[in-house]
Amino acid sequence: xxxxxxxxxxxxxxxxxxxxxxxxxxxxxxxxxxxxxxxxxxxxxxxxxxxxxxxxxxxxxxxxxxxxxxxxxxxxxxxxxxxxxxxxxxxxxxxxxxxxxxxxxxxxxxx
Amino acid sequence: xxxxxxxxxxxxxxxxxxxxxxxxxxxxxxxxxxxxxxxxxxxxxxxxxxxxxxxxxxxxxxxxxxxxxxxxxxxxxxxxxxxxxxxxxxxxxxxxxxxxxxxxxxxxxxx
Numbered sequence: 001x002x003x004x005x006x007x008x009x010x011x012x013x014x015x016x017x018x019x020x021x022x023x024x025x026x027x028x029x030x031x032x033x034x035x036x037x038x039x040x041x042x043x044x045x046x047x048x049x050x051x052x053x054x055x056x057x058x059x060x061x062x063x064x065x066x067x068x069x070x071x072x073x074x075x076x077x078x079x080x081x082x083x084x085x086x087x088x089x090x091x092x093x094x095x096x097x098x099x100x101x102x103x104x105x106x107x108x109x110x111x
Numbered sequence: 112x113x114x115x116x117x118x119x120x121x122x123x124x125x126x127x128x129x130x131x132x133x134x135x136x137x138x139x140x141x142x143x144x145x146x147x148x149x150x151x152x153x154x155x156x157x158x159x160x161x162x163x164x165x166x167x168x169x170x171x172x173x174x175x176x177x178x179x180x181x182x183x184x185x186x187x188x189x190x191x192x193x194x195x196x197x198x199x200x201x202x203x204x205x206x207x208x209x210x211x212x213x214x215x216x217x218x219x220x221x222x
Contacts, residue, residue: 033210035211040216041215041216042115042201042203042213042214042215042216043154043201043203043211043213044213045210045211045212048209048210088153088154090211097142097159097161097167098144098156098159098169099211100156101146101153101154102153103151103152103153104153
């Protein structure tokens, strides 16, 4: 069963606006990762946040993690048309050797 | 470095035919994975390997077999293809449970 669930399923914004995507999960984790997938391509790793971290930044990306609520958010600031893609969260569930991916949020950034 | 490569990129099979998908990585990663991606279902793990000579079942292993005879290669076999196996298949590799590097995908259609 899939642990991470992204919200919303789809998001449409204008260039320059911020985009926020959320991920909820069910069990204790070691870390949570976010990936991007451009149409028809493989996933690309964006950022990893460990369970003892609350916030992490990478360029225009900001990720937060709230382990008490079992949720994470990905904020993309000053969105560009090139940010149009699907975004997936993936959790590293304690005791397992694999990641569990959510179903993703489709982001459309219009010029 | 080529990263993760997958062969072939596209394939059409008739029901009952067999085929092997090849994944190769040049990053000396221990962990390798096979996923399938279907519309609205996100990524689902088929099989994975935590080292040369080891394999394990993922979330949806039925109808597939795998082998990891060499560290750099991970093969996914379909012995008797079914229309339900029409999907996009992604291979990934990682150094333990950190960021996964994905291949470009194989689009398989079973008629």
